[in-house]
Amino acid sequence: MVKTEVETSKGRRIRWAWPVAATLVAVLFAIAFDALASRGAPTLSLLDSTTKRCPCAPGTHTQSGIVEDCCCDYETVDHLNEEVLDPLLQELVKTPFFRYFKVKLWCDCPFWPDDGMCILRDCSVCECPEHEFPEPLKRPSSLGLSSDDLVCREGKPEAAVDRTLDTKAFRGWIEIDNPWTNDDETDNGEMTYVNLQLNPERYTGYTGPSPRRIWDAIYTENCPKYPSGEFCQQKKILYKLISGLHASISIHIAAGYLLDEATNLWGQNLTLLYDRVLRSPDRVSNLYFTFLFVLRAVTKAADYLEQAEYDTGNPEEDLKTQSLMRQLLYNPKIQAACPLPFDEAKLWKGQGGPELKQQIQRQFRNISALMDCVGCEKCRLWGKLQVLGLGTALKILFSGDGRENLAERVIYLPRIGIKICLRLTWLTNFHVIVYQLQLQRNEVIALTNLLNRLSESVKFIHEVGPSISKTMGGPLSVPTSLRPLQRLWTHVFGQR
Numbered sequence: 001m002v003k004t005e006v007e008t009s010k011g012r013r014i015r016w017a018w019p020v021a022a023t024l025v026a027v028l029f030a031i032a033f034d035a036l037a038s039r040g041a042p043t044l045s046l047l048d049s050t051t052k053r054c055p056c057a058p059g060t061h062t063q064s065g066i067v068e069d070c071c072c073d074y075e076t077v078d079h080l081n082e083e084v085l086d087p088l089l090q091e092l093v094k095t096p097f098f099r100y101f102k103v104k105l106w107c108d109c110p111f112w113p114d115d116g117m118c119i120l121r122d123c124s125v126c127e128c129p130e131h132e133f134p135e136p137l138k139r140p141s142s143l144g145l146s147s148d149d150l151v152c153r154e155g156k157p158e159a160a161v162d163r164t165l166d167t168k169a170f171r172g173w174i175e176i177d178n179p180w181t182n183d184d185e186t187d188n189g190e191m192t193y194v195n196l197q198l199n200p201e202r203y204t205g206y207t208g209p210s211p212r213r214i215w216d217a218i219y220t221e222n223c224p225k226y227p228s229g230e231f232c233q234q235k236k237i238l239y240k241l242i243s244g245l246h247a248s249i250s251i252h253i254a255a256g257y258l259l260d261e262a263t264n265l266w267g268q269n270l271t272l273l274y275d276r277v278l279r280s281p282d283r284v285s286n287l288y289f290t291f292l293f294v295l296r297a298v299t300k301a302a303d304y305l306e307q308a309e310y311d312t313g314n315p316e317e318d319l320k321t322q323s324l325m326r327q328l329l330y331n332p333k334i335q336a337a338c339p340l341p342f343d344e345a346k347l348w349k350g351q352g353g354p355e356l357k358q359q360i361q362r363q364f365r366n367i368s369a370l371m372d373c374v375g376c377e378k379c380r381l382w383g384k385l386q387v388l389g390l391g392t393a394l395k396i397l398f399s400g401d402g403r404e405n406l407a408e409r410v411i412y413l414p415r416i417g418i419k420i421c422l423r424l425t426w427l428t429n430f431h432v433i434v435y436q437l438q439l440q441r442n443e444v445i446a447l448t449n450l451l452n453r454l455s456e457s458v459k460f461i462h463e464v465g466p467s468i469s470k471t472m473g474g475p476l477s478v479p480t481s482l483r484p485l486q487r488l489w490t491h492v493f494g495q496r
């Protein structure tokens with residue numbers, strides 16, 4: 001995030017008079033420009049803080065009505081996913097730009113000795129041969145900005161606003177570390193490129209104490225379940241995001257399960273699906289929450305993602321990628337039926353808000369570091385990708401250092417892609433803080449692939465969930481080892 005701040009206080013009023021006046025003029029100019037740029041363009045007016053905010057009903061865990069803490073109902077999400085999101089995302093993730101992911105696979109667990117428990121061949125990742133990987137992605141990201149643009153310009157008010165207000169939301173791929181994640185994303189030396197299409201997320205045989213220890217460490221130390229009756233949305237957010245991601249991972253294991261190792265028979269394990277996800281309605285609810293949260297992040301970054309360079313050296317494919325992206329970002333059906341999937345503007349308000357956000361950021365970084373302890377390579381690949389995707393969504397939605405929450409006025413200029421926060425305190429302090437979104441190529445790849453994973457999970461639950469729940473007879477425990485039942489389901493529903 002580029003952050004600039006212009007501040008005046010009583011003692012410095014005269015010295016800052018010109019910069020402040022210039023800043024105000026620039027802000028007014030930006031608003032006018034944004035308004036002009038928006039005319040006739042398909043903007044997401046919901047992004048502007050002046051528009052009507054989400055009613056956000058308390059929501060339910062029963063898969064009907066409004067998804068808890070979100071602004072869309074289950075039926076609408078299922079419908080939009082089936083009609084728009086799933087078809088588009090399925091195509092998008094197959095394009096050369098989105099199918100290669102840069103990842104550090106060989107990492108030491110910072111918390112305990114590596115105790116890899118993976119027993120299957122399917123556990124290991126198939127890395128890309130050098131010749132397969134598109135040339136433009138091998139080059140370091142073009143630095144559209146000088147390094148000076150990336151640091152806080154506090155103390156340099158004269159340069160601030162002019163240099164930040166730019167008609168382009170996207171100014172070249174940058175190498176910048178994501179503050180929400182643990183890996184140093186700019187450390188290319190240890191990274192390898194992986195073709196995600198060759199490494200599907202599915203059952204790998206990674207079970208037992210190793211994954212249990214990781215999930216335990218995540219839930220007990222880094223995002224404990226909130227007490228029932230907790231109303232503070234921001235205190236619940238991290239648990240719900242992780243639980244939703246966990247549910248999605250379990251759904252992919254159930255959807256691509258090795259039913260018979262001897263004959264290499266793959267199919268669906270619907271007993272496992274019921275056991276790990278369906279019988280706990282809050283996990284299903286958390287999956288929908290995470291899906292809407294990530295969808296909101298993608299639509300909020302619409303201008304940036306629309307203008308981004310999807311260059312892999314294959315013009316035909318790259319144009320297709322750009323076109324699919326536009327269809328996703330400005331889809332009229334989504335804008336009409338679910339214009340604000342999640343309302344982040346309501347969070348971190350009031351006393352303690354900024355501190356809570358910092359605490360959650362620390363916890364999320366710990367969760368990200370725990371991915372280095374995943375003892376199965378393929379699980380680690382998808383774990384890292386999805387945690388980076390979530391970290392990117394968090395970065396998009398909760399950009400800044402928290403001080404914007406104290407602002408009296410937050411103006412988001414969707415066509416320009418910047419956020420301006422104005423604060424006037426007792427007429428003695430005047431702050432204008434300008435933020436502009438900056439994303440790494442790898443963050444965009446992770447974000448989009450995560451959205452696709454969640455979309456697949458929602459689709460699968462919607463398709464098979466109701467009939468399984470009915471057959472399994474409500475929230476009762478069904479042993480996972482019920483092989484004959486598994487086979488019966490596989491025969492009835494077929495293989496995926």
Ligand SMILES: Cc1cc2nc3c(=O)[nH]c(=O)nc-3n(C[C@H](O)[C@H](O)[C@H](O)COP(=O)(O)OP(=O)(O)OC[C@H]3O[C@@H](n4cnc5c(N)ncnc54)[C@H](O)[C@@H]3O)c2cc1C
Nearest residue numbers: 202203204205206207211214215243246247253283379383
């Ligand atoms: C990052 C990561 C990625 C993984 N990827 C894969 C993969 O691609 N393929 C594969 O085969 N295995 C993968 N695994 C392992 C898999 O997630 C399970 O840990 C494993 O199958 C053992 O399952 P389990 O029955 O012990 O329950 P687990 O899924 O390990 O759950 C552990 C405990 O967490 C709680 N819990 C479960 N689900 C939720 C939820 N949604 N919300 C809140 N609490 C919950 C329950 O109390 C449960 O007992 C991964 C593990 C990790 C940590």
